[in-house]
Amino acid sequence: MAGRKPKYPTEMLMEKLNEYIDNNPYIEIKLSSLADASNVPAHVWRDNSKLREVIDKVNKNPIVIQTSRREVTFPSAEDLIEANWNNKKKLTSAIQTFLDVLNDVYDKSRLYDTFKIKEEKLVEEINRQKSEITKLKSKNNDLRQEIDGLYLNSLSKKKREELGIVDNLIDFNKNKDQLSKDINKLKNSIDGLL
Numbered sequence: 747m748a749g750r751k752p753k754y755p756t757e758m759l760m761e762k763l764n765e766y767i768d769n770n771p772y773i774e775i776k777l778s779s780l781a782d783a784s785n786v787p788a789h790v791w792r793d794n795s796k797l798r799e800v801i802d803k804v805n806k807n808p809i810v811i812q813t814s815r816r817e818v819t820f821p822s823a824e825d826l827i828e829a830n831w832n833n834k835k836k837l838t839s840a841i842q843t844f845l846d847v848l849n850d851v852y853d854k855s856r857l858y859d860t861f862k863i864k865e866e867k868l869v870e871e872i873n874r875q876k877s878e879i880t881k882l883k884s885k886n887n888d889l890r891q892e893i894d895g896l897y898l899n900s901l902s903k904k905k906r907e908e909l910g911i912v913d914n915l916i917d918f919n920k921n922k923d924q925l926s927k928d929i930n931k932l933k934n935s936i937d938g939l940l
Contacts (some may be wrong), residue, residue: 754790758799763788767804768839811909820844889932 762784766775769783781788791797821829826844830837856862899905900914 754786756794756796759784759786759790759794760800763797764799766835774805777801820847841870894930 749866763775763780766780766783770779773779777788777791780786780791791801827837827842870911895913897911899909906912906914
């Protein structure tokens with residue numbers, strides 16, 4: 747009498763494992779993640795010694811090792827061929843993964859160059875705007891001083907005649923409506939400075 751067929755045959759598990767590796771080439775294989783992705787309980791993966799051996803070997807020789815956020819170690823061509831010599835499909839997959847990573851890095855470097863150019867243009871524009879603001883503030887201060895001078899000079903009848911000022915500008919009761927109009931006119935002519 748033959749034993750019952752296993753619920754999860756090794757061949758089927760190996761296919762699911764290869765599919766998982768193809769879909770997640772850059773990460774270490776964790777049984778919980780593999781179980782979630784394959785709908786096969788983690789204990790099945792853990793208890794199958796043949797598959798555990800394959801998983802351990804893959805985890806020891808990943809195609810790309812990310813040691814930190816910035817440091818990545820790539821295998822040598824010799825390591826890739828040595829690890830996948832007997833399996834043309836796996837070797838092709840390893841090389842394709844490497845080429846995908848290379849293309850991704852190239853695309854990101856081009857994107858970086860584009861952003862770098864945009865950043866340089868924005869820095870130039872910011873500097874130009876700062877210079878313009880400095881000039882306008884200086885002009886604003888000069889105009890304020892000129893206005894202050896006109897007000898002070900309007901106190902003297904002699905200075906009013908020399909400068910063509912009709913009335914004493916500091917007499918607020920008499921000139922407050924005109925003063926308000928003049929200030930608004932000045933504000934409109936030099937937008938945003940007062």
